[in-house]
Amino acid sequence: MKITLKDGTVKEYAEAKSVYDIAVDISEGLARMATAGMVDGTVVDLRHMVDADCELSILTFQDKEGAAAYRHTTSHVLAEAVKRLYPNAKLAIGPSIDDGFYYDFDCEPFDRATLDKIEAEMKKIIKEAAKIERFTLPREEAIALMKEKQEPYKVELIEDLPEGEEISFYQQGDFVDLCAGPHLMSTKPIKAFKLISSSGAYWRGDEHNKMLTRIYGTAFTKKADLEAYLEHLEDIKKRDHNKLGREMELFTTVDVIGQGLPLMMPKGTKIIQTLQRWIEDEEEKRGYVRTKTPLMAKSDLYKISGHWDHYKEGMFVLGDEENDDEVLALRPMTCPFQYYVYKASQKSYRDLPVRLGETSTLFRKEDSGEMHGLTRVRQFTISEGHLIVRPDQMDEEFKGCLDLARYCLRTLGVEEDVTYRLSKWDPKNKEKYIGTEEVWEDTQQRIRNVLNELEIPFYEEEGEAAFYGPKVDIQAKNVYGKEDTMITIQWDAILAEQFDMYYVDQNGEKVRPYIIHRTSMGCYERTLAWLIEKYAGLFPTWLCPEQVRVLPISEKYHDYAKQVEEKLKENGILCTVDERAEKIGYKIRESRLARVPYMLVVGQKEEEQGVVSVRSRYLGDEGQKSLDDFIDAICKEIRTKEIRKIEVQEEQKK
Secondary structure (H helix, E strand, O other): OEEEEOOOOEEEOOOOEEHHHHHHHHOHHHHHHEEEEEEOOEEEOOOOEEOOOEEEEEEEOOOHHHHHHHHHHHHHHHHHHHHHHOOOOEEOOOOEEOOEEEEEEEOOOOOHHHHHHHHHHHHHHHHHOOEEEEEEOOHHHHHHHHHHOOOHHHHHHHHHOOOOOOOEEEEEOOEEEEOOOOOOOEOOOOOEEEEEEEEEEEHHHOOOOOEEEEEEEEEEOOHHHHHHHHHHHHHHHHHOHHHHHHHOOOEEOOOOOOOOOOEEOHHHHHHHHHHHHHHHHHHHHOOOEEOOOOOEEEHHHHHHHOHHHHOHHHOOEEOOOOOOOOOEEEOOOOHHHHHHHHHOOOOEHHHOOEEEEEEEEEEOOOOOOOOEOOOEOOEEEEEEEEEEEOHHHHHHHHHHHHHHHHHHHHHHOOHHHEEEEEEEOOHHHHHHOOOOHHHHHHHHHHHHHHHHHOOOOOEEEEOOOEOOEOEEEEEEEOOOOOEEEEEEEEEEOOHHHHOOOOEEOOOOOEEOOEEEEEEEEEEHHHHHHHHHHHHOOOOOHHHOOOOEEEEEOOHHHHHHHHHHHHHHHHOOOOEEEOOOOOOHHHHHHHHHHOOOOEEEEEOHHHHHHOEEEEEEOOOEEEEEEEHHHHHHHHHHHHHOOOOOOOOOOHHHOO
16 A cells, blocks of 8 residues: 655555554654644545555644644534533534634523633643544434434434435543544643634524524644734734724614614715715726616516526515515616616617716615624615626726726725635536526636736636626635625626617627626725724725814914814815813824824914924824925825825834
């Protein structure tokens, strides 16, 4: 038997060996660090027996899959600790996740004190260093075992497994759990862990099921790595848009208005207004014309587009199909409306491309468990657009849409934070889509060609396309690592047929156009959430709802402060005057807490000399400047949308 290792070395054995034994044979040190193995690309237990020629990698915590096995084992230690302390708690599932693990229990919620108690019990279990054994059972015996242990969720999981599926369990001491693995050889190697939080989670993620109690945790092989991660979590808390956005009075939510329906406060509204004006102006520079279309339409419209059949469950329907003559629905997208703008007059081949842009308010019936802050809401505003083009124009226009999106990302300073995904159809599930296989494969290949030509790195994912076409999704992660789609550019060679759209070619023949569905900066609410977390509320000056705060030293200088404010406003600078009877040091601290980029301190010297004393988040004390010089500098910064580097720490700005 020949075993080819990751470095190309070949090991030969006369008989079957476990992955762990092979690791020992390679190096005792490697065996101590090993958490799992990978045989011909499949992750396996260290206890897995290798009995044929294969490629083998010994995984450690430094490998993604190895870290997952380590953390998965820690989740089982958590489950054992909960069962020891709370025997009536029922076990659900406990997988590893990107930065740790979680386990769901059917029991009362846990507070921080209880989590600390569970942590202490976990440490006892780890100290016991129980060997972890794997065993399998036939389906009926497996069900009987879990019924005996009064674990109904495990019974349900087993019953849902396909016939012939191997049913495996892992045992450490007296604790047994249904699990596919892989796991460590014992609990002993677990060195540093922390239970992070507890929250509610629906069984199997379905809001119709029972709400369970979920415990999140993380684990590392070194205490220093754990401490660094916990510091990272503290930073995340400071950046969480759902918390920070409310503290900064950018948005709020109210129960009586409804979940997923945020109220934008004046400051948040100002930021979105700035973004919207910028986007609309940029689109017009690039040949877009604007439309304004209704927020709802008859069901007939969505039946033509196919949304009624493919997306009805995600729509807010107004009326009863069985009893009402006319049923309306709030729009989840703008495309069918803009198609009728196009169809309002006959188009020649010379008229194309037609680039239609709209700042659209849309409505989508999101599940209650999916909604979060501004990232997933039921009503949102989007920089939506549709390009109706000749087939020969499609590639270049698609490039233009990508160029616009990348320009937006660069300007906002987030270009390095995104990934590009080619979202394809699923050929194994053709009933979800319209159009022929040939059309789908052709359009997907043309998108690949465009991305490669522009040298944009991308990955591909089946089943993520819309029902009528493949697309490029520009993805970004929030501070918690959850990925959302920020910008979409979609290739559509199908819907023009549904809506009988055409243009007249040079021969006088009617020809079907192609359509590009795209956003330039996507959903404004989600973008605002992204920017809050990216900058921890310290937005670039051009985006700040308050760009300058004038701070008079005392009441005597209120008139001069007002003169400064007036001149700033004449130049389009967003500013206020702090006229409170507070000490200047207090006013400066308050301005910093409000994340105002510039403070202008004015007193006797400033008034006499017609200057301002500038303090900024970027350099701290910038000294005295003439007001005209300051206005010239900040206007240039705003006009160029400069993202100025913060060079002074807060502690130094005293």
